[in-house]
Amino acid sequence: MKVPFFNLERQYRALQPELEQRVVETLRGCSFIEGPAVKALEAELAEYLGVRHAVTCGNGTDALKLALRACRVRAGDEVITSPFTFFASAEAIAAVGAVPVFTDIDPVTLNLDPARIEAAVTPRTRAIMPVDIFGVPADMDAINQIANRHHLAVVEDACQAIGAEYRGRKAGALGDVGCFSFYPTKNLAAFGDGGMIATDDDGIATLCRALKAHGNGKTGAKAARLLGLDADDPELTVVGQADGLYDPFKYYNYLVGDNSRLDTLQAEVLRVKLAHLDRFNALRAENARRYQAGLADLPLRLPPLEPDGMKPCWHQYAVMSEDKPGLVAFLGEAGIGTGAFYPVPLHLQKVFQPLGYREGSLPLAEQACRQSVCLPVYPELSQEEQQYVIDAIRRFYRAA
Ligand SMILES: Cc1ncc(COP(=O)(O)O)c(C=O)c1O
Numbered sequence: 001m002k003v004p005f006f007n008l009e010r011q012y013r014a015l016q017p018e019l020e021q022r023v024v025e026t027l028r029g030c031s032f033i034e035g036p037a038v039k040a041l042e043a044e045l046a047e048y049l050g051v052r053h054a055v056t057c058g059n060g061t062d063a064l065k066l067a068l069r070a071c072r073v074r075a076g077d078e079v080i081t082s083p084f085t086f087f088a089s090a091e092a093i094a095a096v097g098a099v100p101v102f103t104d105i106d107p108v109t110l111n112l113d114p115a116r117i118e119a120a121v122t123p124r125t126r127a128i129m130p131v132d133i134f135g136v137p138a139d140m141d142a143i144n145q146i147a148n149r150h151h152l153a154v155v156e157d158a159c160q161a162i163g164a165e166y167r168g169r170k171a172g173a174l175g176d177v178g179c180f181s182f183y184p185t186k187n188l189a190a191f192g193d194g195g196m197i198a199t200d201d202d203g204i205a206t207l208c209r210a211l212k213a214h215g216n217g218k219t220g221a222k223a224a225r226l227l228g229l230d231a232d233d234p235e236l237t238v239v240g241q242a243d244g245l246y247d248p249f250k251y252y253n254y255l256v257g258d259n260s261r262l263d264t265l266q267a268e269v270l271r272v273k274l275a276h277l278d279r280f281n282a283l284r285a286e287n288a289r290r291y292q293a294g295l296a297d298l299p300l301r302l303p304p305l306e307p308d309g310m311k312p313c314w315h316q317y318a319v320m321s322e323d324k325p326g327l328v329a330f331l332g333e334a335g336i337g338t339g340a341f342y343p344v345p346l347h348l349q350k351v352f353q354p355l356g357y358r359e360g361s362l363p364l365a366e367q368a369c370r371q372s373v374c375l376p377v378y379p380e381l382s383q384e385e386q387q388y389v390i391d392a393i394r395r396f397y398r399a400a
Contacts, residue, residue: 003388055208061091079127099355157179163281178197216251
């Protein structure tokens with residue numbers, strides 16, 4: 001048997017008629033940018049997460065950059081984040097000119113350990129960026145308390161965590177602003193790139209809306225005023241009169257922003273899938289329970305099913321093995337795909353060498369990188385396939 005690590009086709013086939021109908025309708029409607037589906041998706045996602053504002057954008061990396069800028073993180077500021085995450089978390093910090101400061105993780109949740117954060121706060125610290133890695137929420141109550149004590153913004157990287165819950169609240173709605181990715185392998189996945197910012201803060205939402213679309217028009221002016229740039233009232237200062245070709249609000253810019261919009265097509269796809277998200281996440285949770293039951297007696301460290309009252313959305317199911325290369329090779333020979341997330345902790349990435357971290361600086365993140373093996377956990381994994389994976393792992397440990 002072959003068990004792929006991930007399979008995009010199965011979900012597509014399951015939802016094919018509805019997806020294709022929406023895609024064809026969108027093509028016929030010829031409204032490809034900021035069409036009505038984008039507004040509808042934003043309203044649906046805001047309701048799903050329980051936040052006032054959902055602002056869609058081009059991808060999760062942009063969501064992080066926009067959120068950091070909206071939280072006034074500027075060149076030279078420091079942002080504390082996790083070394084055990086996808087590169088984009090720290091890349092976004094560096095991209096806005098700030099400096100990522102890495103603190104070690106909790107070895108159980110694999111998220112930022114709140115107990116280690118405060119020692120890293122300096123006068124230059126502006127924000128904390130916890131990452132809800134593998135769909136497990138970070139300990140946001142503790143992190144928010146530290147942030148409040150030091151007047152820091154909290155930008156939650158919830159790119160892997162849509163649908164996860166922390167003490168009755170949704171991941172991504174737990175800090176000042178949460179960021180999501182709709183990359184095709186995510187729990188809520190587009191047919192291409194997509195991202196979103198979620199916040200209760202009207203000012204952050206306005207700034208993100210302005211910055212994701214060239215800082216123009218009335219939103220751009222409002223955003224510039226929020227930043228203290230003293231933008232004039234656009235009603236008074238726009239140049240020229242609107243006609244069919246020229247929209248003075250659209251072509252009058254108040255901030256240097258970006259072009260990071262979600263396509264109407266992707267919004268339609270995401271609306272179809274959002275209606276199934278809780279069901280898909282429940283199937284992932286069942287798969288996690290089956291792994292737990294099938295592997296509990298082996299010399300592997302398994303992820304806790306509900307750590308400290310949290311409900312992970314099981315973006316990944318990562319086991320910790322003292323023989324990661326051996327286990328990965330054995331499963332590969334048995335036709336089973338695995339994910340090696342993450343092979344290199346971010347503090348040891350080449351590009352961050354000038355920050356001065358060394359091997360041994362953050363031992364728990366380094367150990368997680370040496371040991372973590374992600375198993376197939378997607379909702380469409382059949383029980384027969386999962387049993388095959390469990391049996392293969394059991395064979396490996398019997399033979400080892
Ligand atoms: C934790 C984390 N942060 C940020 C990103 C960046 O998202 P995107 O690939 O949509 O830019 C991803 C996903 O790839 C991610 O997993």
